[in-house]
Amino acid sequence: MIIAEDSVIFREGLVRILTEAGVVVAGQTDDVGRLHELVSTHRPDVAVLDIRLPPTFTDEGLRAARDIRERHPGVGVLVLSQYVETGSPLRALARDPRGFGYLLKERVADIDELTDALKRVADGQSVVDPEVVTRLLGRRRPAGPLDELTDREHEVLALMAEGRSNEAITHRLGVSGKTVETHVRNVFAKLRLEPGRQDHRRVLAVLAYLRR
Template sequence: MRLVVAEDAAVLREGLVGLLTDRGLEVTAAVGDPEALHEAVERTRPDAVVADIRMPPTHRDEGLRAAAALRGRHPGLGILLFSQYIETSHAHSLLADGPAGIGYLLKDRVLDVDEFVEALHRVVAGGTALDPDVISRLLRADAGRAALTPREDEVLGHMAAGLTNAAIAARMGVSQRAVEKHTAALFDKLGIPRTTAVHRRVQAVLHYLAASPR
C-alpha cells in the first residue's frame, strides 16, 4: 500500500511515518501543508492519503478541503482523516458524497497501530472507517433513532464503522442471523425501501448523519 501523509506537526508526522513503515506500508511522501499534499498526490499517485483535518494556514479545515478536492480528481483515492477533536460538521462534509473509501479517526487511535492499519486497509478497499467516538457523537438521539431498540442502535453504530454483518455478530457476541434481523428491522423503522435503486446500509448511516446536529 502506497500512502501520502499530511500533518503539520513534524514530530507527529515523523512518528506516523515510522509506524506505517514498520508495518510494511510505503510512505511515498510526508508533507506539512495542503499545497504540498496536492503536489505529492499528483507526483506519487498513492493508494490513500492520511491527513490531519486542521492544517496551515488557518488550522481550521484545510486538510478536509484538500482531501475533498483530491477525491474529485482521483475518485479511487482512499482518504483517512484524523483530528484531535470530534468535529461533527467536518464528518458531515466528509461523508456528504458517500462513505466509500473514507475514514475519520481521532488522533489517539494512532497509538493502536493494528487498529489504525486495519482502518487504512478498509478505506483502500473501498470501505468506511469511522472512529467509535465520532459515531457516538453523530448518532445522537433524535425522533427517528428513538424508534430503534438498543440492539438495533448498536448494530447501526457498528454498520456506520464499516463492519460487515459477520464482523458485527462477532463484536456483539450474537449470531449473524440475529444481526440480519436487527438490520432488517432498523431499515423498516427508518423507512428505507427494499429496492435495487439504493444501497440500504449506506442510506441508513447517511440518514443519521444528516439528522445529527452540526
C-alpha cells in the first residue's frame, strides 16, 4: 500500500496502525509527483490519498486518483477527507466505481472498518463512508422513485451505498439471504434499472441518490 497525506502526524499514525494490523506499507509521501513514482515502482493493491494535497489543497488528491486509475487499473484507490464532500468524490465514483473508495478521516480510528474498506477496494469493490450515505439519505430532495422504497428497502440501499455485499447485508440486518435478494430486486425495479445492466445495477442504484 502507498499513502499520500500532507499531515506528517496523521500520515505517520496511519502507517503505524496499519503496520500493526499486518498491512504492508510500501511507501508514503506528501507529494503528488512522488506518489506516482511510488505507485509505478511498487504497484500496490491500494493507494490511500488525501483529497486535498499540496500545492493548492483543493483537488490534487482526486486528480492523482484519476491518473492512477487510468495508468494502473489494477491499483485500488481509497480517498480520505476531513469533511463530508458530496461533489467531486462522488462524481469520481460515478465515472468508474470499481476499486474506488471514499472515507472520512475520522473512520481511521476504527482499524477494523479501515482494513475492511482497504480489502474491499483492493478486491475491486466500491466503498462509501456511512456518514456520507446518512447525510445524503437525510437531506431534502424532490419527489422521485426513491420515495417508492419501503423503510427496509432504504436500509438495504444505504448498506449497498457503503459497498456492502448481499451477504454482509444479511448479517447486518439479521435476515435471510433470500429476503435480502428480494429487497435488492425491489430496489432495482422501483429505480427502473433494467436487468441487462446487471454488472453495475448496484452502483447505479446507489448513484440514483448520490448524484442528485
